[in-house]
Amino acid sequence: MRIKMLAALAFLILRLAGPAFLILPAAPAWAVQPDELLADPKLEQRARNISGELRCLVCQNQSIDDSEASLAKDLRVLVREHLKAGESDPEIKSFLVARYGDFILLKPPFKLDTLLLWLSPFAVLALGSAAVLTLSRQRRTEKAAAPLSEAESAKLKQLLAETDPTTKA
């Protein structure tokens, strides 16, 4: 997808400026551009953090913060507008989810559909640990055989006495 965006960018450059592409008047698509930045550094940092968790919808596995797509730029600007309007981070995210669905979140929400996703790594650890514990316990009980009862040791003595000619009772 990045390749496609670059191709689109190259096409745009050619269309607008011909061979002298260096002196291009219009700003080309490019991840976070200087003119997008908010004046307030705190607000800007929040914008960056939010952007890092939002997927560029037309890209393969890229956040809008990293993407060169024009849609990503629109979303970055949108996030910043909402921030300037004084909205909280969760408010902005839920606004975008209402508009684009869970697909836009790089951190999938914890719900029925994603239960297996979030739990399985830890389930593997838990099940593995349980298996190791039971196995090692089993083996320990196997190893430690029960001591002989009095009757058994008496019988053993008797048997040894019978078979071994060197022991005289």
Place this chain on the structure above:
Amino acid sequence: MIVEIGHYALVLALALALMQTILPFWGARAHDAQLMGLARPLATTQFLFVALSYAALTYAHVVSDFSLANVVENSHSAKPMIYKISGVWGNHEGSMMLWALILTLCGAAMAYFSRAIPARLLADAVSVQGLLSVSFLLFILLTSNPFARLSPAPLEGADLNPILQDPGLAIHPPLLYLGYVGFSITFSFAAAALIGGRIDAAFARYIRPWTLAAWCFLTLGIAMGSYWAYYTLGWGGFWFWDPVENASLLPWLAGTALLHSAAVMEKREALKIWTIFLAILAFSMSLLGTFLVRSGVLTSVHAFASDPQRGMFILGILVLFIGGSLFLFMLRAPALSQGGLFAPVSREGALVVNNLLLTAACAAVFVGTLYPLALEAWNGGKISVGAPFFNLTFGPLFAPLIILMPLGQLLAWKRGDLLGAAQRLFFAAGCGAGGMLVFAALHGAPVVSVIGAGAAVYLIVGSFVEVFGRIFPAGLRAPQHALARARGLPLSSWGSAFAHAGLGVTLLGLAASGWGVEKIVSMKAGEAYDVGPYQLQVVEMTSQQGPNYKEATAHMTIKRNGSIIANIEPSKRFFFTRRMATSQAGIETLNFGQIYVSIAEQNADGSLDARLYWKPLVALIWLGALVMAFGGGLSLSDRRLRVGFARRAVKASSGKASAATSNAS
């Protein structure tokens, strides 16, 4: 003509692969030493034929033979020679050829260097390797033939994707494939051992060098890919949790777990079933990675092909080998006896914990990579799984390993002394705490970076505590013979110390990324911009002509306290044939940190939109990987752990002994 010879050689190789699959296997069943003995010449000749075929394809690329569809689609007569050669694997067909070349190389290597391995086990293993060759050669010949001709031949080619026209292309894929495909040897041995049904500690010794070599190559390949992404993609990211990257991380995690469980199997004959399972898992993950990348099921930079026919074919290979080996595993595993006993607190116990954590981390990456695909197939739901997910799952599962690694090394086999081991780590822990204080004073927030850097220092120092204890058994005050002892230590001990420390070095680089500085600015000529401890200034913009591109370069200076210490030249390249632009970041390494600049086009008023970064200690991320691979290499060169070494040594000494007795009589 040369192209036809190459094509024909590939078909011959397929025929040889078929023979390699059937004859040694049959020989092992019929106890026919001659048939089993065919394994070696068949594997070697097969490799030679694939190499010939590969050379023919390379020749076609080098001379720009545009009657070949593969050359037309991916080459251009003006392309620099290095990319004509490395561009052979810069496309789907060629990269499958590289895969097959390395697969047959592995087959030949295992057949050739395994003289000490029991004949039946080797015959079965070479057969399995032959079956792998059959599958992949068929895949190439039936769905991805690089030798397909075009008529009439066009006069010029479409050029290679500009993103791939980078020295990284010459290094990254071969290293990665040597790692990926290297695990096929371990897999074949595991499958052969399951077929034969006899699995003992010697098995771990047979697979050890192959696993280690594959692991080293994979480590280097992943690191190289990461650095390539870092300097080309233009914003200094080095790991994106992209499905394609995850596909290479999965076999790495499984392979790392395998290395450690095989150590237990070799020393104590325990964890046999588990080791076999990991040997299957590591290569299964490689196959899965190939499927993900080659089938086009994920469309990303790396996926050149999207053709369902290919996808189904690879899926078939995947099912055959993973399903087949797991089926064998199910049949045989219950009959395997369990080996040596050990207390929970022991070297073995620590390695079991290591395996649990690595497997769980592997599961996190696996699920995160495949879940979106599975969910969409299941109910059409579309979700994204990105970096935040992996940081929250992979992170906590991997982090305990960092604390446990030096501890595990200090525990004795069978029954260890946890308190004693912890006491010996007192110094390392002190260094870690000291490191935290120093980093906190130097850089301050974020807290995660301070903790991570401290943990990294602890890991680096802690990794060497074990060898240190063996070199100075009586402490530093009695340093007699320390040098001799250091030399006498097994290289494998040094190897694991370096490999563990390498991870610490990487971790330090990762932690330091929190202290980075980023500036997104419109730079005006002559004006200086503060980036971390340095100042950056644009001197001039120039444009020049490359072989198949035009390049615009910004010449900048890096100053510290007013004096110029380096020049940096980020540029943008525009490739004519594909009408695409790539960005070449300007990078200057200063004390393991890097100044990183990428530029956009110049604005109308002459200012230049640029991203300026100061990334402290960032080079350590990749240097750490080099150290890890160096450790693996050290361990690999430990002659004591080679198969057959002990036997040869015994023979030599008994020969001397008998000579001595005959002299005496």
